[in-house]
Amino acid sequence: MSGPRAYYITTPIYYVNDAPHIGHAYTTLACDVIARFMRLDGRRVNFLTGTDEHGQKVEKSAKAAGMTPKDFTDKVSQNFRDLAVAMNFSNDDFIRTTEARHIRACQALWQALLSRGHIYLGHYEGWYAVRDEAFYGEEELTTGADGRKRAPSGAEVDWVKEPSYFFDLSKWQQPLLDFYEKHPDFIAPETRRNEVLSFVRGGLTDLSVSRTSFKWGVPVPNDPDHIMYVWLDALTNYITAVGYPDVGSESYRTFWPADLHMVGKDILRFHTVYWPAFLMAAGLEPPRRVFAHGWWTNEGQKISKSLGNVIDPLQLVETYGLDQVRYFLLREVPFGNDGDFSRRAMVTRTNSDLANGLGNLAQRSLSMINKNCGAVVPEKGALTEADRKLLGQAQDLLPRWREAIETQTFNRGLETIWFVVAEADRYVDEQAPWALKKTDPARMATVLWVLAETVRYLAILVQPVMPESAGKLLDQLAVPQGRRSFVHLTEADALKAGTPLPAPEGVFPRFVDPDVPAPAAAPAKAKGKKA
Template identity: 50%
Template structure:
């Protein structure tokens, strides 16, 4: 039976519509999920929305709405974004769902039973935007001497009764866990930051609020609602049926990857593991904190007027083009930048001109010169075919696949592009359009070889551009159950079994249709 693989995104805070940063994380998680499925693993992919807290209550008042109505409306926008971007999630978990209240109160009781919760008075700096408390030593000075959080958000002095979690008791346990599990925090730069933070000493954490009531009620503590991070983080096990010992909990927990933005790494690698330790639950295997997506090198903000709707980008350039650009352009884990010009330039050069042109030339030559019938392949003894097969194996089986396993998508796609370039060099050198008259049998070998390699290229890139790759594979007659990454290894070991089976099936190639149109710069582009 296939090994289970559970991946989650951070749940989005829906006090505004989705922006390109939300889309970036969802797309990256989807590429990982599709890549793991293509390796034969049984995958569960969860995303959702984080709907409690003061910001939601304030936004609802500002709009003259009930908080529940605002949550329903805004959560629907995030689910629509996922659907529009072809995100293959298995569950969209909302924190306002009844089962989430049950799970959050259950983990609270488990921490209370451990003796890790106590009632006290909180006085300190609080950021409404971050839903986070900060120590004086963490604050930075803004313009005019205004105090700001480490994220640059406004803070205000807050005094109220609060339940506290004994985070200070978990410093040594966390450091021991980090040392025993070096892959728990990725990339390495985030790991170093977290270790440094924990070694600096942990203070007990305020985990309830009384100044607003939009949240999960604290059990047996009237007037208190859970501070948003206890509630929000619990979503990862809510969808599995916690606190019941369900088959889903047994199968999927602990998660293989929590994919999150770098600004919330602390919450996922310090607070969440401590909560889980307190509740006697296993810790996730990896927390990966990716970088920010910048617009022409600038961080996006409403005040700068550079916040971009991801659905508008997808409408302008196409979903797969957007997905490809984001995974290709940005070194995953680091910050990256995008612009309309960069998207058009990258996708035209690589998808339209290189891979798209290779596919169109190959399939058109088979359709026009052979009536769409796949030729018998006898070219395995020619050095040119041997050389090309070796390049394809190196770049795909030994390059893209292990790099994608490490979530190094940009370098993995770079390997894929080298394989595409090798095929284009091969078709240019062999010139099958000339061989039609000079050596028609050799032409058949060349076209068969190109068909073989085109299949592998489409399968390898399908996690990134699923719609386009699958439309190409549909035209090629490749059965859906033969589009797994393992078939790339099999093609190298025995490249002719599937090809001969397809050829003998009577499949005939129809007039090929291009799947990678050239992009045009929008008139109003930046």
């Protein structure tokens, strides 16, 4: 295959026993930004999200709602589709584990594991948490104040005894450790990799992979009394979506193994221990990388329904704006760490970075061009050292942004971009085009061209994070739709003198919150008005 290698990125599929919250939005947003970046960078992308719809927890939730499991999952799955639309996610596929293609893939994977001697029939007896859909050893449990045993997640566990098929996970300890050593970037960040290594080195026991005590799941082939363990079912979605079991298909050959599974830290073990073991046992390649991000708190408090402080991403968007929320979530904390959502931080980022930062830079520059250059791209004269320095800083951003995307260090990449925003602000103050208007109009035109060209670079580069707002900036620069990808970040594609420009409009309005004192506007803003 010629050209850049294809790129396959996935969110976890979201469990449909509850409404979408900020955690779901955060994970999918990170994937969306990567997918958009890769497309702009010339890659063929497959971006998958979806819903996990089987299991005892869903069966119980449906019963409590007075609905059949299928009707219940139809309703709740749609909420996740609606979230994707509201957050402007660009997923190429949305998978549901109740789909026929997925059931076919699950049963094919089961048959592959069975035929290769990795599944056997026995009896399971031990602790099971319905909320986590996970089995736990005695040594992993704690006892709550109520005397009930609890999983590490805090979920209550019950003693379960039933016939079960088992996967021979115990045989995969050394192959997994060898795989981790050969692929040091498979698990990220480093702290999570260390957790997994410690767990696997501690020894693995065979895994129960079927249940008989309820019926809402994928039937085990040739044994209808059993349904598949929900995690064997759920994890298979990643290969279902690229055509498994047809491993010779164009889709499978193009996109598997996946480049990145993005997950929350609570489901790291399933994706980095069970999933690669299942795949290797079936003779399939494991994914290239699994990144486990942290959790959000709300104003310093753990988020929980009992506290009533669950953050609804749709309410955030309604209050602060879509691109403002997208930017904040990836800029505020290092991706991989836990983060705290506070209204003060949200307002500060919106006003300082967006309204006073990139938005003010673009508005000042384009307003001066509109007023002083006949509303067309000005003529560029000879460039000074200061001009070349600023343009060079903008031109150097792409490889640094690319590295941040490939390592999922979003905040570091955005810091790098906003450093250039600050440099452009300093350039305006130093060059003072409003003064040049009287003393050297040709030099003023060059300074304004340099600013507009810098904004073009910045707008193209922030498209993955803020696609709508970046699009508005590029519209105001009269950059054609077909010239907004990263391949156009060249001098050959620079703004052409004489190109008519529309009247500039603010893209990032300041947010006024009576309970949050806003930072003072950048002093340079007043200077811009003198032009």
